[in-house]
Amino acid sequence: MPGPWTEPPGEKFALEDLEAQAHWQREYHRIVRAIREEMGADLPEAAEGVTGTVGMPLPRNDVLYKVRGRARYAANIKMADMLHCRFVRSEQAHARILRIDTTQAEAVPGVVAVLKGEEIPPDRRLIGTLTQDTPVLAVDKVRFAGEPIVAIAAETPEAAEAACLLVEVDYEPLPVIHSPEEALAADAETIDAEGNVIGDLLHEIGDLEAGLAQADVVLENEYVVESMDHAFLEPPSGLCFLDPEGVLTVLVCTQYPHYHHKQVARVTGLPLEKVRVSQTVVGGAFGGKMDNAVECALALLTLRTGRPTTATLSREEVFTSTTKRHAMTIRQKLGATKDGKLTALDVEVLSDGGAYRSYSMIVGGRCVIHTGMPYRIPNVRSHYVVAFTNYPPAGAMRSFGIVKMAFAMESQMNELAERLGLSPIEVRRRNAMVDDDKTIIGQKLWDVAYHETLDAIEPIYERLRREIAAEPTRNGRKRGIGLASLGYGIGYSGVRNPSTARMYVDAEGQVLACCGTPDIGTGSDMSLAMIAAQSAGISLHRVRVISGDSTKTDDSGPTSASRTTYFSGNAAYICGQDFKRQIEEAVAKARDLPAERVRLEDDRVLVGNDSIGFEEACALIGEGTEEICGYGKFDPDIAMDILKFSGNPYATYTFGTDMVEVEVDEELGQIDVVRAWTAHDAGTVINPVGTEGQIDGGVVMGIGQALWERCVRKDGVIANPHYRDYLMAGAKDVPLEIENTFVENKDRTGPYGAKGVAEVSLIPIPAAIASAVRHASGVWPNHLPMDAEYLYRLIAEARGKPVADAAE
C-alpha cells in the first residue's frame, strides 16, 4: 500500500533546499581554502579545491548546518499528516501483567491507533542484538520500570500523552531483584526463562597460584562502579512513513541503521527490500543508540495507520528506559616481584546486566580479552559473571566496560608503584607491551607505541611532582597528580566486521562516496571524505558522503568500538584507489591511449603529455561515468574461538596514557580536576580537529563518570531521571587546559597509518584521578563515582573519625 508521502525535503544533513545548500557548500569550501592558505599553502588553479588533506586540521562539512540551526535531527523533520507516538511504560520493576485496558485511551479525541504487544504475532514480538529476548512491547510480564507496554499514535503529541495516562494496567508484583548478588542467590525469583545468569566467562593462562607464589607483593582490592547513563543530548527520535513505492522507511538517530533494518523487517514481517532505515543527524550516542528505542513501534504504527508516525522520547524516558553502563564489582589480586615485574593477575567481576541481554555478552567478552592490558603478565585468571536485575538493560557504552576494568587494573598498578617505591611510569615501563608481545588471548601485537606515550608524559609528570612538592596546597586545597594507561582493541571482538565503500561520479565531476557506518557526531563522514579524496587523487570539495542508509549503502557494521576511522577508512582508501584506476582507464579509452599513459593525481588527469582538469576528464568520459563505481572492502582476518578465548580478536590496538592534576577540598570532600594531559598512540591522525575533539570529550566524560555520574537505583526505579539530579560536567567543572600529544606512529594496517581513537581517552581517567587523590589526600578511592559524600567519608575514616551513617 504505497503512501502518498515522499521523503521530506533536504539531504541527510540539511533541512533546506538545494539552492541554499549549494550556496553554503561554496561558503564552506571558501573557509576550507582560507584555512589552507593560512597554513601556507599556495592554491593557484582550482576555484574551490584542495587535495591531499589527510593530517590537516579541517573544519567539518556537517558543522556548517549545525551552527546555523539547519541540521536534520529526527525531531526536526516534519511530514504532512504526521501522527505522534507516545508510550505507556511500566511503573513496576518486576510484575506479571494481568490486564491492559485501553478503552478510555481509544476514546480520546485525536487518537488514531493503540498498539499492544499481544497484537504482534508471537514469533515477531522479540528483538535484540545477539539474542532476541526483548519485547517491542511487554506482553505478560514486565522486567523493569520504564519498559514500554503500549504505543499510542494520535494527531497531536498532547492527545497521545493524554491517552497514555488513561491506559489501565493491572499488575501482580513479583519479587524485585536489585543486584547481581541477589540474582545469583539460590532462592532468587527468576527474571528470564533461562535463569538469572546472562553469562559466565572464564579465561586462564599460565599458572595463577604459581604466579602468586613467585610474587614479593600481592595486592588485593575490591572496586565498585555504579550504573551510569550515556546522557547524549539528543533524546532518541524517529519518523516512519511509506514511500511512494510502498517501502516502509524509518528515519532515525542511530549508530547502526542496518541492524534496525533487519529488526524492523523481522517485527513487521516485511521482506528486507520493503524496509529502509536511514540515519538522521545524530545528537550524540556513545553506545546508547545501538538498541531499539522507537524504531519498531513506529514501523508497526505506520503500517497500522498508513500514516507517517513520529516519536521522540522525553529526557525522563531516556534515563528510565534506554540502556545503561553496567554496574560492576571487581575483586582483583595483582602479584609482582620486588623489581616490579608482574607475575600474576586474578580478576573476578560481577556485573549487573539489567533486565535484558542487550550488549552484556559483548561487554563481558571484551572485559575478559582486555584483562591485564596493556601489560605482559604470564599468569592470569579472568572470571566475568553478568546477571539479570530488574533495572534498565545494561548495554554498550563508550569503551564497552574497559573503563571499569582499567579503574581496577590501573589503580593497582599505581598502588604497586607506591609499594615498591617506583614511579608509576617506571613500573609500567617494566611491564609494557611491545611489538610481538602476545595478549592473554594469544594475539601477537604490532606497531605498538605504548612506551612512547609514557615517554611523552614522563617529563610533565616529573615537573608536576616537583611543583607540588614545593607547593602542596593551593587556596587551602590539597594538590595531587595521577596517571593511568590503556590498551584497547579496535572494532568488534573476535568476529569479522568488514566495512565497504563505493564511489560514483557524474559527467560534471561530482563524486558521491557511500559507506554504511553512520556519522554519530564524531565527524567520521569528514574523515572518510578526506581519505577517499586523497586516495582517489581528487579535491576534497568534489566528494559528498552518504553514510548510514540501509538502501543507499552496504552494511558496514555500526559506528561503535572506535572502528569507523580504521575499518571504514580502510574501505574508503581501497575504494579511492579503485575509483582512480577506473577513471584513468575510462579517460584512456576515450583518448584511445594505453591505460598506463593516464594518471589521476592532484585533481588533474595527465593524459599523455597533456594535463586536464578532473571535470574536463569527466566530461570526456561523458555517459561512461555512469559505469564507474569504485569499490573497497576491508575485511581483516579476525577469528577467535569464543569458548577457548584464543585467536585474533581485533584488527588493531590503540594505546595511551592520561594524566590529571587535582585539587581536593578535604572539608567538602570535593575533587576538582584542574589540568589534564594525554598521550596516545592513535597511529596517523586523519583530522587533528576531530581527533583532538574526541580526546577532549573523552577526558571530560571520564571526569564526570569518575566524580559525579550515577543512576541512583532505589526500590526498583531510577530515582534521578533528570539532569538536575544526574550530575554531569559543565564548563565550570572541567579543566580547559587539556594538552594532547599524539606520538609518532603508523599502523601498517590502517588507512594512511591510522588507528581508532573515539573511546580511548576516557578509559584511564577514573584511575588517574583516584591516584591523584591518593597523592593529594593519602586515601585510595575504590568506588565510582567518587562523589563528595564518598570522599568525605573516606578521608574521615582514614583520619580515624568515621562519619556515622545518616538515618535512611
Add this chain to the structure above:
Amino acid sequence: MTQLDISLTVNGARHELSVGPTEMLTEVLRRRLDMTGTNRDCGMGICGACTVLLDGQPVSSCILLAALADGSEITTVEGLERDGRLTAVQEAFLRHGAVQCGYCTPGFVITSTALLEENPSPSREEIVEALKGNLCRCTGYKKIVEAVEAVARAKGDGVGVS
C-alpha cells in the same frame, strides 16, 4: 482551553499567534513557526539546548511560557546569519572544532553571541560563567571556550564582526 492572542517578533518577522496558556516558547517556535534550529532536550531549563535571545538576553525557551513573551523580540540561531554569511561566532565554532554532534550548538552559539554583544572582550572566567547553563556531552567544552576567545581576540584586533 482559553487561547491567548500574542504577538512575537522572531528574527525580525512579526507573528500574531493564538497560544494555549501552558504552551512553551520552544513548542511555538518549533511546531507553529517551523523553526527547528532551537533544540529541545530536558524541558526543565537545565541543559540550554533550547536557548534563544529574548530582547537580547539568553533564556531557556523550554520553560518560558509563550504568552509571557508577548510583545518581545526573539532571536533564534536561524536568525543570526547575514546575507548568506556566517557570523563571527558561527565561523569560530566551525573553525575551532567547537561542534561535534551539534545538538547543544544552537544554545552555545546564542549564549556566546549574547555574551560578546554585552562584553566584547570577556576573560576566560567570564566566558565559562556565561556558558555554565549549557551542557555539552561531546566536546569537553575546551574548544567551545577557545572559539569564543578567538572571536573576542579578533574583535580586539579590530577585525570586522557582524
